[in-house]
Amino acid sequence: MPDPLDLIRADARAAMDAHGLTDWSFRFDAAVQRAGITRFDRKVISLSGPIMRRYAEEGATDEIRETLLHEIAHALAGHRHGHDATWRAIARRIGSSGRRTVAPEAPTIEPGWVGTCPAGHTLTRHRRPAGARSCSRCATTFDDRFLLTWTYRGRKLAVVGSRVRVTAPGRWSGAVGTVRRVAHTRYHLRVPGSAKFLTVPFEHVEEL
Template sequence: MLHEITHALAGRRHAHDAIWRTIARRIGSSGQRTVAPEAPTVEPAWIGTCTAGHALTRHRRPAGVRSCSGCSPRFDDRFLLTWTYRGRRLAVVGSRVRVTTAGRWTGAVGTVRRVAHARSHLAVPGADRLLTVPFEHAEEV
C-alpha cells in the first residue's frame, strides 16, 4: 500500500527513480520496487490451464484466445488455455447455460452472446433483451 501511496505523492514523472525512493523511505516504505515474497497476496480470480497441465493466473479477465507459453513460445492451438473464474469453468460465447440465481429468470436456459468482466450476457427466450448474469450464477447445460 505504501508503494502506491508513494506513486501518488511523487507524481507520474518519478516512476521508481531516486525521488520516488526518497519519498517512499520518508513515509515508512522500504523503497523497493517489488513486494517481499512473504507478503500477503490476493488470490487471482482467473486460472488458465493448458493441455499439459501448466497453470497461468490473472486478476483480470483474459482477452482473446491464448496458448501456453511454457509449451510453445509462439501461439500454438495444441496448447490452448482453458479458463476458470473462481474455480468454475467459464461458459464461452455460443454455449448454453441455466440461470441459477433466485428471481424471475431462475432455471431459464439461454445462449451466451457476450462475456464481460465478471458476467455473461444471455439470450433467453421470452426476454426482450439480453440478461446479464454473474458467472457464478450461470451453469453450463
C-alpha cells in the same frame, strides 16, 4: 458488517488530506496485477479493489497502509521522480518502508483462467485468453495438436449458442437462456422476458 473497502476509502481520504493532497481524488479500480497507481494528470490515487479486499480478508493491514503511503509519496514527489531517491526519502518520511514493489509474502489474487494441454501442462491468466493457443512447452510454434483447453476457476465454459440456466439468487434465478457472448468473467445471456442481455458471472450459470 461494514464493507472493508469503505473503511479503506475513509482512511485513504484522511491520510491524503493529512499530507496536503486535498485537491486529489481517491478511487478503487479493478486491477489484479498491481496494488495501486498514481495518475498525475487527473490528480487521482487509485488502489486495486480486489487486492485491497484480499488484504483485508487476510488481515494484511500493514500492506494496505504501505500501498496507500507508497502512492501518496508518488503524488508528493511528482511524476518526474519515479522510484528514485527523492521519492524514497518522502516515502520513508511519511511512514512507508520505501519499497518499490509489494512484499513477496503479501496475499495475491490467484489467476482465474487455467489452460491445460493434452500432456497436462498448465498456463494461468488473469484475463480471458483471446483466440486459440497451443502449449509452448510442447511446441515452439502454434500446433493444434497441443491446443490449450481453458477453464475459469475450475469450470469449463459454455460456448456461444449454448442453452444455460441461471443459478444466482434473485429475480432471474432458474431462468433459461442462450449464451450470446462470453466476456472476461461473465456470460451475456438472451433470456425470454428480458428486454436486454443479462450479464451473469460464470459461477452462477449451468449448462443444460
